[in-house]
Amino acid sequence: MNHHADSNNSAGLGRRQFLKGVGTLAGASCLPTNATAADENTPQERNVLEHPLTLTLRINGRELTREIDARTTLLDLLRENLQLTGTKKGCDHGACGACTVHVNGDRVLSCLTLAATLQEAEITTIEGVSQNDQLHPLQEAFLRCDAYQCGYCTPGQIMSGIACIGEGHADKSAEEAREWMSGNLCRCSAYPNILAAVRQTAGAEPESDPAATVKALSLAEASSQGR
Numbered sequence: 001m002n003h004h005a006d007s008n009n010s011a012g013l014g015r016r017q018f019l020k021g022v023g024t025l026a027g028a029s030c031l032p033t034n035a036t037a038a039d040e041n042t043p044q045e046r047n048v049l050e051h052p053l054t055l056t057l058r059i060n061g062r063e064l065t066r067e068i069d070a071r072t073t074l075l076d077l078l079r080e081n082l083q084l085t086g087t088k089k090g091c092d093h094g095a096c097g098a099c100t101v102h103v104n105g106d107r108v109l110s111c112l113t114l115a116a117t118l119q120e121a122e123i124t125t126i127e128g129v130s131q132n133d134q135l136h137p138l139q140e141a142f143l144r145c146d147a148y149q150c151g152y153c154t155p156g157q158i159m160s161g162i163a164c165i166g167e168g169h170a171d172k173s174a175e176e177a178r179e180w181m182s183g184n185l186c187r188c189s190a191y192p193n194i195l196a197a198v199r200q201t202a203g204a205e206p207e208s209d210p211a212a213t214v215k216a217l218s219l220a221e222a223s224s225q226g227r
Contacts, residue, residue: 052067053069055118057119057121057123058122058123059082060124060127068116074113075087075113078101088155094111096153097186098155100156100159100184101124103118104122105122125159129158137201141196142154142158142194142197144197144208145194147196148194150188157186164198165201170199177199178195181194181198
């Protein structure tokens, strides 16, 4: 399973690199800001920024310049600064995959990625995968397959699923798809449907509701089959 953690962190930071980066970037000097009026920090935010850093990146196709604390993680930038709360904070230690987003096309764990390392990067969150009100095919497959339960892990699962399909790991064996989705830890009763949605979107399985093939057994039938 370790290679999945490496994959999820391929464009991000390992835990040791993360801590090293915090120490280095905390001393960054104050830089002038060119934030637009719509993107300017509030006076309250400015008061708490001891070492502000001007960061420009593209999020879901929109260029954005913000003045941030150099220690800000990508997850907190998205959720706390930009109010893009579709990306979920789960374990906050890089273990559960709930915070998965794409950076320059690769999946990363946003809780372990310093925003300051992403100057000019292209970020895609769950809010940016649909186009012109048209759901992404994997989002449609999640609906078709009823691939969610409480829904908390759903954004991270979808972001990992899109990457898994793009990496070519979803259209071969089910075991390979399951292995490359293992960085997203939620294992509720919807998990088989999540895998079905990913493989259906990759074209490895016909589009259908997995529940349509489930047969409810009577007690007598279940007993005769030893269940």
